[in-house]
Amino acid sequence: NAGVTQTPKFRILKIGQSMTLQCAQDMNHNYMYWYRQDPGMGLKLIYYSVGAGITDKGEVPNGYNVSRSTTEDFPLRLELAAPSQTSVYFCASSLMDSYGYTFGSGTRLTVV
């Protein structure tokens, strides 16, 4: 009964490097989301998915890509890391839209 699992928990990247943040859920939720949290700013939606094979942009998608090949997994890719992407990233899933969210434990990313 893992819920939403995010890896890694911490990462330091150099400017221009790439990385993938992993997110997996075992609750058979259709909806999955990626957020970033900057201090005092709340959670900003990067991308979301309403089911396997379907993804859509959120409020702040620039610099990121996602894929949803299975119901369980929703990885977030940073292609050319920039200092502005230093943030805490959360993955979440829900059975229905805007209801009953389960959050992952977050990834603290620093780009230097």
Add this chain to the structure above:
Amino acid sequence: EDKVVQSPLSLVVHEGDTVTLNCSYEVTNFRSLLWYKQEKKAPTFLFMLTSSGIEKKSGRLSSILDKKELFSILNITATQTGDSAVYLCAEDYGQNFVFGPGTRLSVLP
């Protein structure tokens, strides 16, 4: 991993009522406790609490942290229908964050 418990999970009130939402947490390496309001896909930030006994206030909303008893409350006075949302609390415990399940508040006219 620490655990965050919220109560009640669901609450229905009428406009003008005052509500108190509860959040309790475990502590391994506590840094802060955060409250969010979620109406749509992205939760909006309400408060971050780090010090015990200091009330944070924003309009009709206020929150306080008790680090000895490991809980926080979120008060909403003179509720309005626009307060209807899911209220999340989350603990930043240094390694990472743990979110509670949320309290679904419905305010009826």
